[in-house]
Amino acid sequence: MNRADLCAALERHFGYRAFRPGQAELIEAVLAGRDALGVLATGSGKSLCYQLPALLLNGVCVVVSPLIALMEDQVAALRARGFRGVTALHSGLDPAERRRREERLFAGAYRLVYVSPERLVQPAFAQRLARAGVSLFVVDEAHCISQWGHEFRPDYLRLGQVVHALGRPPTLALTATAPPPVQEDIVAVLKMRDPVRVILPVNRDNLAFDCVPVEGEAQKQAVLAERLARLAGPGIVYVATREAAEAFCTWFSRRDGRPAAYFHGGMPADERARILEQFRAGELFVVFATNAFGMGIDKPDVRFVLHAHAPASLEAYVQEAGRAGRDGAPAYACLLYDRADLALQQRLVVSEYPAEGALVPLLARLRAQGEGAACLDEVDDPEMRHLSAVVAQLELTGAMAYDPATGTWTWQDAKADLDGLAKQVARRLRARRADRLRRLRALAAWAEGEGCRRAALDRYFGSPGGEKPAACCWACGVDWTAYADAAGAASWGKRTAPMGWRQRLAQLLPVTPAAT
Amino acid sequence: MGAWARLDPLHWLVLRVASGMAGERTATAVWRVLAGHRGIQTVQDVCWYGLRRYYAVVDGTEGEAVRRRLRELVAWGYLDEGGRADGGRRSITVTDAGARALREAPAGAAVDAVLVTWDGLRDERAWRVLYPRLLLAVQTLSHLVRGQTAFVPVVRAIDAQAWVRALLAGRSVAGCAAQLRAELEQVLDGLPPRLADMLVASFSGCGLSGATAQQLAAHAGASPVLVRAALRVAVARVQEAARREPRRFPLLHNMAEPRPCEGLSASAEATRALLLRGLDPEEVARRRGLRLATVEDHVVEIALRDPTFDIFRFLDRATHEAVWAARCRLGTVRLRAIRDALGGTVSYFAIRLALTRPPRARAGGESVAVPATQWGMSGGMGKG
Structure with missing residues (x-):
């Protein structure tokens, strides 16, 4: 298929007239049967790189995705656009529903299926999938493959075997943030053959990077208040903790009548879904959020992303800031940089790992228990807080088998030498912790460094520098007031009181009620 | 203060x-x-x-x-x-x-x-099962009656999605919507207006986003925790009405999907069915391929959830009285303490089962330390 035909297919299926940078090259590669690695900035249209081929190739396109919520979001988004031949298979399904979806998949009802890694590594499933004919194997968020990626997932390590079991279909690995060592890990683990590499700048030129050094909460609030009072919305303010998300939202709502909400992983799922719904519908001026606010935000017109706390890594910063300006219109990202926040992040990182002295008793408990669930809901047992981190490392050492499908682990060797094992686990955890602290230092170095900060991002991620935009970064000069709301804060209106239930029900279901 | x-x-x-x-x-x-x-x-x-x-x-x-x-x-x-x-x-x-x-x-x-009317054991399923179905049914019908087939569902629960799909299979959208609206209007008429307002404000539909507890709380000047609790109570009231009058609320009744013994897992329900046919726990364990301890857990849970369940098929009255005498004398429900006080001769299963029923004669008497209402035996607790 030549480029003109490809453009015609793009318009026919998705309504776009032109590809975004990198998309056509990746699509042409996989349509030609080549493996490909795409490092494309957040919001640059990675999903289209497999969604269009899924429609053009014979067979089913398999997409490995790390999180259930992310898969379901993608399926819902595609269905909302009228694309019906898509489904997801993961451990969140009850057995009957999973069987139903799998039967439909093997009967050829789907062109695109999102699958969790744990389902794929089950040999019987992979065999049936291979018989059904896989047109394209896609690894989304491929940086999870690398132990040196910022979101390492041990179950991604087995994907190389899966590609083989599926009959080696063309393989496409996609990520937004992969420095060169991570790129090499991806290619090696997936056993990619001479892949076409499309590595684009990690930042988009319509997004200006700003940074304001602050000291203490009062100064931070003053800067935040000034920015929020004038910037055009909608926007996101990222914070480091759930408590901070709630507190900042309360603080903002007391001083400003524009609609705001907070969002974090400690909220009930239905409430998180409503915040997303309201944000998508353009009803919220700003959302104060932890890093849980990310998946499923397919909103092109976010105008600003502020970081009230430094995130845990430069990778996380680029991903979060990159949620602004996906529509290509000017957008503003600003890091409110307080060195004290780095200490907070450092404490958060350290708190995710157990003290080395606690490892032997913890391993003894796990061995005595024999098997169990990796996500316990204990609230009073500090040792068990670190269970999932420890289980991941024990799995890598082979001491424990973890079944992600059920979230349970089984101890493998009742006679294992616990001291030796604890030392191994401690060594691995130390390396993980050191790596995460290194990423945090990279963020600090970026925030405190000199020279063009956009160029510094490109250097860190090993991506080619794009053309330098007029509004580049704080080192080159950014006028944040250029992103002010011309219509003023009044354009947002205030949140009105909810209407009475009868009136709202009539609006929700505008039909004549049946006689009962 | x-x-x-x-x-x-x-x-x-x-x-x-x-x-x-x-x-x-x-x-x-x-x-x-x-x-x-x-x-x-x-x-x-x-x-x-x-x-x-x-x-x-x-x-x-x-x-x-x-x-x-x-x-x-x-x-x-x-x-x-x-x-x-x-x-x-x-x-x-x-x-x-x-x-x-x-x-x-x-x-x-x-x-x-x-929470004055909330009985978690009786009502929690309304929040877990009925509410997601209701949210998704309203959202789906709200879009479909306007001819919109594409929208992002506010509920991802597979159970709710399957239920709504089944609801719409072979039925007219307008008819379903009219039925749901009519039933909701009638049932909500019986609720305090604040609860009804809150519940309907949480529904999403075509062009209307649902409000979160935080937003409802901000409007009402209350805490989000209280608003979430109030929403649970509202849904439980809907469920109660639907169960009480299935002919008047057929759609909501079907949505609430009443169980013979509310709150039991599917496995415990299967055990209950066999026990009601006269099988003893050992036979149930053998037939179902379960450990006896698992079946005994089921028996205790059934006794706790169903006040009409006869525990004296599995327990003699003398043991029941002895357990309660020890429990009252010690002032604890710690099983080991009660067992030790009884000389270690009574099984934990028997103690647990005995504790599901306070002795009738003493329910208001001097030797029962725990008020009977706490045991789900009076005051509107433990019904249905």
Whole structure:
């Protein structure tokens, strides 16, 4: 298929007239049967790189995705656009529903299926999938493959075997943030053959990077208040903790009548879904959020992303800031940089790992228990807080088998030498912790460094520098007031009181009620 | 005003449940009651400590918020973590200051006013099953009646999606929408207007986003915890009406999907069906390929959830009386203490089963330390 035909297919299926940078090259590669690695900035249209081929190739396109919520979001988004031949298979399904979806998949009802890694590594499933004919194997968020990626997932390590079991279909690995060592890990683990590499700048030129050094909460609030009072919305303010998300939202709502909400992983799922719904519908001026606010935000017109706390890594910063300006219109990202926040992040990182002295008793408990669930809901047992981190490392050492499908682990060797094992686990955890602290230092170095900060991002991620935009970064000069709301804060209106239930029900279901 | 004024509704709930457990349980046990865990240990705790009103009133995602309240209550001297529960784990005890705070904090009256009709064991399924189905049915029909087939569902629960799909199979969209609206109007007419307003404000539809508890709370000047509790109560009231009058509310009745014994797992329901056919626990275990201990857990849970279930098929009355005499003399429901007091001759199964039914003759008498209402035997508890 030549480029003109490809453009015609793009318009026919998705309504776009032109590809975004990198998309056509990746699509042409996989349509030609080549493996490909795409490092494309957040919001640059990675999903289209497999969604269009899924429609053009014979067979089913398999997409490995790390999180259930992310898969379901993608399926819902595609269905909302009228694309019906898509489904997801993961451990969140009850057995009957999973069987139903799998039967439909093997009967050829789907062109695109999102699958969790744990389902794929089950040999019987992979065999049936291979018989059904896989047109394209896609690894989304491929940086999870690398132990040196910022979101390492041990179950991604087995994907190389899966590609083989599926009959080696063309393989496409996609990520937004992969420095060169991570790129090499991806290619090696997936056993990619001479892949076409499309590595684009990690930042988009319509997004200006700003940074304001602050000291203490009062100064931070003053800067935040000034920015929020004038910037055009909608926007996101990222914070480091759930408590901070709630507190900042309360603080903002007391001083400003524009609609705001907070969002974090400690909220009930239905409430998180409503915040997303309201944000998508353009009803919220700003959302104060932890890093849980990310998946499923397919909103092109976010105008600003502020970081009230430094995130845990430069990778996380680029991903979060990159949620602004996906529509290509000017957008503003600003890091409110307080060195004290780095200490907070450092404490958060350290708190995710157990003290080395606690490892032997913890391993003894796990061995005595024999098997169990990796996500316990204990609230009073500090040792068990670190269970999932420890289980991941024990799995890598082979001491424990973890079944992600059920979230349970089984101890493998009742006679294992616990001291030796604890030392191994401690060594691995130390390396993980050191790596995460290194990423945090990279963020600090970026925030405190000199020279063009956009160029510094490109250097860190090993991506080619794009053309330098007029509004580049704080080192080159950014006028944040250029992103002010011309219509003023009044354009947002205030949140009105909810209407009475009868009136709202009539609006929700505008039909004549049946006689009962 | 005392220092207890700083207690928010979630502090109060944690303190209330900890107080009910009388220093015999851990912080995790408190959390499991509040979050509505369905394991037999938690169900026993709910019944034995009289905590039906506080069962399943917070969401499973709110563990961190509860953990923070626990830390604060300890720091303020309202809770003490020094005790020992069964199994050697640290139990939590409400201090004298905590008990005073529990009595006097304004948050307590507010929580109890909202939860006055809530019986978690009876009602939690309304929140878990009926509410997601209702949200998705309203959202789906709201779009379909306007000819919109593409939208992002606000509910991802597979059960709810399958139920709505089945609802719409072969039925007219307009007819379904009209039926649902009519039933909702009638059922909501019977609710306090504030509850009805809150519930319908949480629904999403075509061009209308649902409000979160935080937003409803901001509007009402209340705490999000109280609003979430009020929403649970509203849904439970809808469920109650639908079950009471299936002919009047056929769609909602079907949505609520009543069970013969509410709250039991599918496996415990299967055990119940066999027990009701006259099989004994050993035979049930053999037929179902289960361990006897699992079937005994089922028997205890059935007895706790179904006040009409006859426990004396599995337990002689003398043992029942002896267990209760020991329980009252010791002032505890710790199984090991009761077993030791009985000379180690009575099985844990028999003790647990006996504790599901207070002795009738003594229910109002001098030797029963726990009021009968706490055992789900009166005052509207434990029905249906």
